[in-house]
Amino acid sequence: VDDAPEPRRLEGDEQQVWLGLTGVLIRLPAVLDAQLQRDAGISHFEYQVLAGLSMADDRTLRMSDLATFAEGSLARLSQVVGRLEKRGWIRRTPDPDDGRYTLAILTAEGWDKVVATAPGHVEAVRQHVFDPLTKAQQRQLGDITRRIVGAVDPHGPCAEKLR
Amino acid sequence: VDDAPEPRRLEGDEQQVWLGLTGVLIRLPAVLDAQLQRDAGISHFEYQVLAGLSMADDRTLRMSDLATFAEGSLARLSQVVGRLEKRGWIRRTPDPDDGRYTLAILTAEGWDKVVATAPGHVEAVRQHVFDPLTKAQQRQLGDITRRIVGAVDPHGPCAEKLR
DNA sequence: AAAGATTGAGCGTTCAATCTTC
DNA sequence: GAAGATTGAACGCTCAATCTTT
Numbered sequence: 001v002d003d004a005p006e007p008r009r010l011e012g013d014e015q016q017v018w019l020g021l022t023g024v025l026i027r028l029p030a031v032l033d034a035q036l037q038r039d040a041g042i043s044h045f046e047y048q049v050l051a052g053l054s055m056a057d058d059r060t061l062r063m064s065d066l067a068t069f070a071e072g073s074l075a076r077l078s079q080v081v082g083r084l085e086k087r088g089w090i091r092r093t094p095d096p097d098d099g100r101y102t103l104a105i106l107t108a109e110g111w112d113k114v115v116a117t118a119p120g121h122v123e124a125v126r127q128h129v130f131d132p133l134t135k136a137q138q139r140q141l142g143d144i145t146r147r148i149v150g151a152v153d154p155h156g157p158c159a160e161k162l163r
Numbered sequence: 164v165d166d167a168p169e170p171r172r173l174e175g176d177e178q179q180v181w182l183g184l185t186g187v188l189i190r191l192p193a194v195l196d197a198q199l200q201r202d203a204g205i206s207h208f209e210y211q212v213l214a215g216l217s218m219a220d221d222r223t224l225r226m227s228d229l230a231t232f233a234e235g236s237l238a239r240l241s242q243v244v245g246r247l248e249k250r251g252w253i254r255r256t257p258d259p260d261d262g263r264y265t266l267a268i269l270t271a272e273g274w275d276k277v278v279a280t281a282p283g284h285v286e287a288v289r290q291h292v293f294d295p296l297t298k299a300q301q302r303q304l305g306d307i308t309r310r311i312v313g314a315v316d317p318h319g320p321c322a323e324k325l326r
Numbered sequence: 327a328a329a330g331a332t333t334g335a336g337c338g339t340t341c342a343a344t345c346t347t348c
Numbered sequence: 349g350a351a352g353a354t355t356g357a358a359c360g361c362t363c364a365a366t367c368t369t370t
Contacts, residue, residue, distance in 0.1 A: 244364075
């Protein structure tokens, strides 16, 4: 009807790659969240919070460090930890060394929850990510994600974690 | 699905790959959403809805087909299209051939919005996804994402209806 | 009865404002 | 004043129930 120019689009082969990537971006988090929700009654973000504490010294982290690890905002973490605290898996206490910080500490029940939940989650990750790929593709995926993360967030803490 | 007799652990190099992938899963959608919100005042999902209509015959799609294309639930689409309709970019009308369907139609203003928004979005995708990769890696990424999507969703786009 | 679509309630995330401690 | 953390309101998504058309 009107003579407006066509919107600029990706090239044909790029379009295919982009379609596949958006598929992963949407479906993979959905399926992992579904597995955790069904088998453990927690979200993927909640799992990352519990798992992060389970790997820390004394099973303890400052809220801000935990937020960085779980890749979420401090406000979000504060609300989520509030819920996990009600469920008895985490407790909070001010840092004795510096009262501005809040320490999040994994309880014994929280530790048990992680131990019970981790195998199923690891299995889901393997099933949906690693099993369908060849060894070479797994290596390629590591390279590719490292580059993309580098381009998205050149100075962020994740680039450091990936070396 | 049955219980795995022995839970497998992620190997060291797999852990690195998984860390990189989770980084992409969280950061890439965030940066693309931020670009669209800042430059065009719409979310990535809203963009996909408008872009999907802009590529369709007569700039028209049934709601259910549009939901499949944009990889979202019908309920979500219905709410989003309601908002886009208020903004004047889409109008809805019952399908004359079958009254159960609702046709979503891109208005002239909606077309203009896509034309104005697409270049910046395509540029962001290039910058964060394609530019940091070699040609070979772009091809590899296409293969890899195709396999992962296949493992996540073996039965096509109707798997969303599962639970 | 079945399929497409919409609606409202419930819930989690985001954002800005606030509070505390240094 | 600055940084860490929390809170409440606004907004969007999810889920189940409902409505319409076939």
